Each structure stands twice: as structure tokens, then as C-alpha cells.
Amino acid sequence: MLSIGAVERDTGLSKDVLRMWERRYRYPTPLRDEHGERVYPPEQVTKLRAIKRLMDRGFRPGKIIGLPIDELSALGTSHASSEQRDAGIVEVIELIRAHRLPDFRQRLQQMLMRQGLQRFVMDTVAPLTVAVGEAWVRGEFAVFEEHLYTEQVQGVLRNAIASAQGQGRSPRVLLTSFPTEQHNLGLLMVEALLVVEGVICIPLGTETPAVEIVRAADAHRANAVALSFSAAFPDRQASSGLRELRALLPRGIEIWAGGSCVRRLRRGIDGVQVVKSLDQVSQLVGAWRSSHGMP
Amino acid sequence: MLSIGAVERDTGLSKDVLRMWERRYRYPTPLRDEHGERVYPPEQVTKLRAIKRLMDRGFRPGKIIGLPIDELSALGTSHASSEQRDAGIVEVIELIRAHRLPDFRQRLQQMLMRQGLQRFVMDTVAPLTVAVGEAWVRGEFAVFEEHLYTEQVQGVLRNAIASAQGQGRSPRVLLTSFPTEQHNLGLLMVEALLVVEGVICIPLGTETPAVEIVRAADAHRANAVALSFSAAFPDRQASSGLRELRALLPRGIEIWAGGSCVRRLRRGIDGVQVVKSLDQVSQLVGAWRSSHGMP
DNA sequence: TGATTGTTTTGTCCAAGACAAAGTGTTGAC
């Protein structure tokens, strides 16, 4: 049984939205505690998570909020399972669920060696992370299993980045996310791809306010700022934040925005490059280099 | 000029709190746009950030909200600076402030090699992190510089952990923190020390709810759970959380609690080992092993 | 096909009141 604040943290739906939905769609239907405050049963929280997940994919709340939970997961899976899943991915997922930590770590390392860093990120880590996220929403993955997954992959990626990192040359790229966006895996994936291209990376971790991004870009003479937005990040904040940053940042510095959230932005933002897939990272670097007279 | 939502993102103060302060303390005093909605001037946002920072250190809003901005920064400075600093530490700090990223990274790596992982963590990383935290509060360090520091040290530590990690033997130790505790560096330092002792680590990253810790401990047959608490973590939540976890967890599994927050806990908690300094980590492992008939 | 308009959907913001949880201080017992 969770309070409205706890549900906000758990689902990413703001208190205002939770109350508004209740008024407007008659769902969720929380009970009340002895002092008249909303208390959400676990099933409703699970369903809310599923709804949020679908909204992140572009569904609209009014259309799906009435559906029962199994239809919601059907909607979620129908899309994903259509892209045939690599047998390797399934196998790795099973290792986490069986809590075979050393085997899991070793398997990751093995795939990294076999595929090389670039293919490892694009063909293994990215789909694996999506699969883990979906399994978590369906309740097939415990919270701690997802944490453990994230931690292990982070370790492997950071390790690979350190090994692949050489002298590096322009462009100089600053990597970070806006406040409230805590997901680091996306940033690490991009950093890995950039390091492969021989780019100089300045990783700031997550949650840097716009003003600080500007100061950092200045101090480190960055040529571009790369921002990551997970699916859970609210669209509005993304576009307003990007506009704000564009206004603050000198025009000479490019902005690259990527992640599931910006993928569904309708209109492009002036002066911001939207990166819809990890493939484009390499092209972006190439474009920057050729337009700045580099081989 | 920022909207209330933007200020929430930027300062970490919720909309409810911003409105309540305005009602109660007559501050902040946002202007209104053409539709009657709050609009915050940049100076006020800066002051709000300063207030939030001091609150994280234990100040209470009512006492400090009336002070002018320069007195607020003075409050941050007065406290620290008495402890004499290692020359090496000062030197490394200067590298970050000069934004010499490759030199900084190389210097860390060099110290790691010279000192070995254990001494590196205890004599370099720990005091360095304290010094950076203090400098940040005094305003000598920008937010982005602190982010960059954290990111780099994290990289070096994770790298070292991966290299030092061998087969490992009992005890099996689960590493994590309670929800809202996002600081990862402390956990990584402990993990490094444990790996040196040949302990098997199961790192869950930060913010794992008590119930999930129990499930993870069961799934991975952990012998101990290590929890990290930064200075910003509320004492009360720490002790109640630890008690709750102790009640949920089988008695056979030990709880090790460490970090600046627990260091100021008055009473010990029954069945919880309080780790006041990093030196004790090695002893704890030794004690566990000898009491379980291991060499 | 593509731009322009109108309509529906949806999220954010507002106000003031209520109250519980956290923190502080005081008293009294050992």
C-alpha cells in the first residue's frame, strides 16, 4: 500500500496527474487511510506503471487507461516481440534471473570481446536493456534484479571505455542529462561509441542543470553537448529544457539529444540535433569533422 | 525567468514547498506572468539553490531563509578548513579546478599504482572526496566540477575493482543504500576494500527498498548486507530503516552500516554493526571469517 | 500532398486549509 508521493516516485506520474486521472477517468481508485489520504494498492501501481510505459511509447492515456492489465502487457509485448529476439539476449536474461552473477559477468565480457565495443553496445547492451525494462514492467523482473543488471553492465562498459580511450581528437563532447534524469546507461553507451570514434569525451554523469552545462562547456572548450533522455522523462521538460539550453549556449557549440524520450518529439527544435538511434552517433561525429575541415 | 516547474527541477525543492515558503516566510517572491502564474528571477533561484545546499547539511529553512545571499555562502565556508591537508590532495584538487582532465585522470591512476588499491581508497579517494564536498559547499567548486570529479573517480575505482576481482570466497556481501540515498562513491570504496580481501561482492547500486534487499540477500545467499549513508541522509530515516531491515532479514545475515550519517548515531542498533571508518572493513571481514571457521 | 484551421485531449498551475512527521527543548528519574 503506497502513498501518492511514493506512487509518484515509483511510476514517474506526478501527483497532479494522478489526481487528475482519478477525477477525469475514474482511475486509479485509491483507498483512503484513516486520515482521508490516498492509498494505492500494489495492483493499481503495477497497472499505472504499465500505462506509463505505453505512454512513453506514444500511446495516449485516455485510450488505454480503461483496459485490463493483461491487455496492456499484450500491447507492450506485441510491438517488442515482433522484432525477433536474438537467442543470445534471451540466454543472458536467463542468467540474471537464475542469479548466476559470475556467469553473467563472464558472458558479457565474452560478447564484448567477440563483437567489439561498437557492436557490443548496439547489438547487445541496447536491446538487452530494453528487454530488461520490459520484463520489469511486466513484473517478471524484481527491482533488485534490474539494479544488479544495471550495475554489472555499467561496470563492463566503464571498463571497456577506459581501455579503448586513447589520446583522442576533436570534437570535444560533453556528456550529461538534465536534472531528474538519473539513468546513466544511455550516457555510457554513447560515451563508448564516441570513444570508439576517437572523440574526446567529458562525462559529467547525470542531472546537470542547464546553467552548469554552459559553464562546463566553456571551461572544457566543448564542441558539442550530448544529452540523454530516458523514456520516463516528460516530453515537455525535455523540449523546454533543450530550448533553454540552446538559448544559453553559444551557437558554435552543437547540441545532440538522444534517448527514447526525444525520439517521439514531433517537431525538431531549432539548433538541436535529435539522435533517434545509436547508429547516428558515428555519422554525427563524421559530419562535425568534415564541416570543420578534419579528415 | 523560470516557471515553478523549472525551479523545481533546478533546485530540487518541490512545487508544494516553493508555494508554502512563499506563504509562510514571504520568500521567494516570484513575479507573475500574463496568466497569473509564478515566474522566478534568476537571483532568487540562485538563493534557493544555496538554501537547499545548506539544508542538506542540516540547516533548517526558517533560520536561514531570511539571510542575504552572501551570508548564506559565508555559512557554508565557516565550518571546514581546520584540518591540515595533504599536499598531494591539494595538488589533485587543483588539477580539477584547472580543468585538466587527462592530467587528473592520469594522476589518479598513478597514485593507484603507487599505493595499491587499499591505501589508494583510504588515503587518497576518501580524503579527496571529503575535500571536494567541502570545497563545493564553500562555493569554490562548481556543480559541474564536482560531477566531473565523481565520474572520474568512479571510473578509476570500477576499473580497479574489475582488475582486482578474482574468484573470491565467503563471506558473500550485498552492497547497496536505502531509497533517496543516491551517493555511489562510498559504496564503491567499500566494494574496492572488500574485493581486496577476496570477498564475493554483490553490488546493487543505490536506492534499494528494504523488501528488495531481503529478496536479493536470499536469492544470492548473502552472508552480510553493507549499507552506505551519506551526510545528507536524515538520521531518523537511517535508524528506522536499519531497524526495519533487521526485522525482515534472517538473523544469520549480518548488517554493516557505514558513512558520515551513521557516524553520528547516538545508540548502536541491536544486530547492526556500525562501521565508523574504512579501516574497520578489513577487521569485519576477518571477524566474520574466524567466527565461521575460515582461515 | 501539405499547410491552416478548429476541436479534443491532456498536463500544469492556482488557492488556502489541514495535519502528521521531524526536530527542539524541557522536565524528571536514575
Added chain:
DNA sequence: GTCAACACTTTGTCTTGGACAAAACAATCA
């Protein structure tokens, strides 16, 4: 002098229902 219990103060979160702008969708016309 230390510790527990209690009362008092401070502070944050939750409540209500109304209003409205921005985004998404649909329909129209060039």
C-alpha cells in the same frame, strides 16, 4: 551527568475543485 518521556515548534505533504494553455488530432482547403 546521562537518558527517557513529554510537550511544543517547525516543516513538508496532502487535500479540494477550478481554470486554462499547450499538444495532439481531425477536418478543411489550396
